[in-house]
Amino acid sequence: AQTVTQSQPEMSVQEAETVTLSCTYDTSENNYYLFWYKQPPSRQMILVIRQEAYKQQNATENRFSVNFQKAAKSFSLKISDSQLGDTAMYFCAFMNPTGANSKLTFGKGITLSVRP
Amino acid sequence: AAGVIQSPRHLIKEKRETATLKCYPIPRHDTVYWYQQGPGQDPQFLISFYEKMQSDKGSIPDRFSAQQFSDYHSELNMSSLELGDSALYFCASSPQRRSTNRNEQFFGPGTRLTVL
Numbered sequence: 104a105q106t107v108t109q110s111q112p113e114m115s116v117q118e119a120e121t122v123t124l125s126c127t128y129d130t131s132e133n134n135y136y137l138f139w140y141k142q143p144p145s146r147q148m149i150l151v152i153r154q155e156a157y158k159q160q161n162a163t164e165n166r167f168s169v170n171f172q173k174a175a176k177s178f179s180l181k182i183s184d185s186q187l188g189d190t191a192m193y194f195c196a197f198m199n200p201t202g203a204n205s206k207l208t209f210g211k212g213i214t215l216s217v218r219p
Numbered sequence: 220a221a222g223v224i225q226s227p228r229h230l231i232k233e234k235r236e237t238a239t240l241k242c243y244p245i246p247r248h249d250t251v252y253w254y255q256q257g258p259g260q261d262p263q264f265l266i267s268f269y270e271k272m273q274s275d276k277g278s279i280p281d282r283f284s285a286q287q288f289s290d291y292h293s294e295l296n297m298s299s300l301e302l303g304d305s306a307l308y309f310c311a312s313s314p315q316r317r318s319t320n321r322n323e324q325f326f327g328p329g330t331r332l333t334v335l
Binding site: 147206 | 250252254267274277311323
């Protein structure tokens with residue numbers, strides 16, 4: 104079974120600065136996907152970024168980028184130029200897309216607060 | 220763009236009552252997932268359907284059942300409700316298997332169930 108670990112329960116960052124959220128996972132699979140989801144106070148689950156394990160290049164989406172270290176099973180999210188609207192819970196998630204097992208396994212999440 | 224629709228958005232029930240949650244996936248999405256998110260918790264996978272057949276099962280109690288209909292909408296039926304069933308229930312859908320973003324899950328806004 105896969106596990107996802109987010110060891111930091113909370114983080115705080117000053118507006119316009121950069122913050123990195125950590126995530127590690129454990130799997131014996133070679134092909135999988137990793138995601139970061141944002142859950143603001145509205146509780147909507149919003150996909151921030153995704154990474155395919157067979158791609159060595161780190162994914163980027165505007166101010167969001169990841170540092171994917173496959174050997175270390177690490178998948179951190181970097182948020183640049185933090186904005187007040189980035190305040191939310193962030194979940195790291197794992198998916199094994201083979202066959203029927205394409206469910207998402209989430210970490211416990213991290214609460215990010217952006218200070219004005 | 221069309222999103223995943225869930226109804227009702229809020230539901231209050233008494234212990235031992237039944238509840239039915241509905242999910243309408245994005246058009247041309249053939250896979251539906253149900254997740255349960257307790258207070259302060261990460262989402263937990265319950266069950267999924269692909270082309271109207273159950274494709275995977277997670278930590279879903281025997282008191283719960285679900286199905287996917289011919290129009291691809293899905294219903295989660297919950298009986299003998301317990302206080303611990305109070306949670307946010309998400310439905311997510313993903314595109315048909317030949318789609319390029321096949322492995323992305325698009326979440327609905329959730330149904331908040333409160334059991335008194």
